[in-house]
Amino acid sequence: GAVVSQHPSWVICKSGTSVKIECRSLDFQATTMFWYRQFPKQSLMLMATSNEGSKATYEQGVEKDKFLINHASLTLSTLTVTSAHPEDSSFYICSAPGQVYNEQFFGPGTRLTVL
Amino acid sequence: GESVGLHLPTLSVQEGDNSIINCAYSNSASDYFIWYKQESGKGPQFIIDIRSNMDKRQGQRVTVLLNKTVKHLSLQIAATQPGDSAVYFCAENRGGSYIPTFGRGTSLIVHP
Numbered sequence: 001g002a003v004v005s006q007h008p009s010w011v012i013c014k015s016g017t018s019v020k021i022e023c024r025s026l027d028f029q030a031t032t033m034f035w036y037r038q039f040p041k042q043s044l045m046l047m048a049t050s051n052e053g054s055k056a057t058y059e060q061g062v063e064k065d066k067f068l069i070n071h072a073s074l075t076l077s078t079l080t081v082t083s084a085h086p087e088d089s090s091f092y093i094c095s096a097p098g099q100v101y102n103e104q105f106f107g108p109g110t111r112l113t114v115l
Numbered sequence: 116g117e118s119v120g121l122h123l124p125t126l127s128v129q130e131g132d133n134s135i136i137n138c139a140y141s142n143s144a145s146d147y148f149i150w151y152k153q154e155s156g157k158g159p160q161f162i163i164d165i166r167s168n169m170d171k172r173q174g175q176r177v178t179v180l181l182n183k184t185v186k187h188l189s190l191q192i193a194a195t196q197p198g199d200s201a202v203y204f205c206a207e208n209r210g211g212s213y214i215p216t217f218g219r220g221t222s223l224i225v226h227p
Contacts, residue, residue, distance in 0.1 A: 004158075034214060041123045043204060044159065044217045093158050102147050102213050106158035 002028045004096050006107040013084055014115055021079045021110045023094030029074035030096035035067075038091040038109075050077040084114045123202065125222040134192040136203050136221045143186065144210030150179060150190045151204045159204060162190070200225045
């Protein structure tokens, strides 16, 4: 199947700094990608839909000014957590749809720890 | 046996036993369901899917059952192995959407 990668796999930062997480589709193009957040022992919650060449669509309750999404090319979406705080510490996962309807490929996730 | 922890239900089984993981979904308009396996520190991995016009689908060692009347989904794993230990999530695509909405998840622990 298709491969989605994320970078970095983990990051530790100080409170108040910004962190950028990359999501890449390695062998296919993705005009749409999705960003999820997962707290320990909880399920994946959809944060936003990243659209190539246009603005991202955010789920209710997700601050668009805090979680900046850029989908500058057909293989790359980035999520920037601005002015990160300890409560933003979480596992961030991206996914991209495949060619077959309903098919989703998930990245390996990025563990963010804010001190 | 099965127990409910603070956030994540846990199912403990012995190696070689069959495992059954259950999931209740909420939206009667959902037309596609998926089971994912998530190992610690990794992203979800597709296991098996089923469309709403089916009530059973089998894969290699896994079977998914769908009961639309009571909005219930189950994943059966035959001859469970230690490598099956992970968190299992059911997900549903709500009518017309191709974005999966994830359920609560169940932690499966397989004892050798």
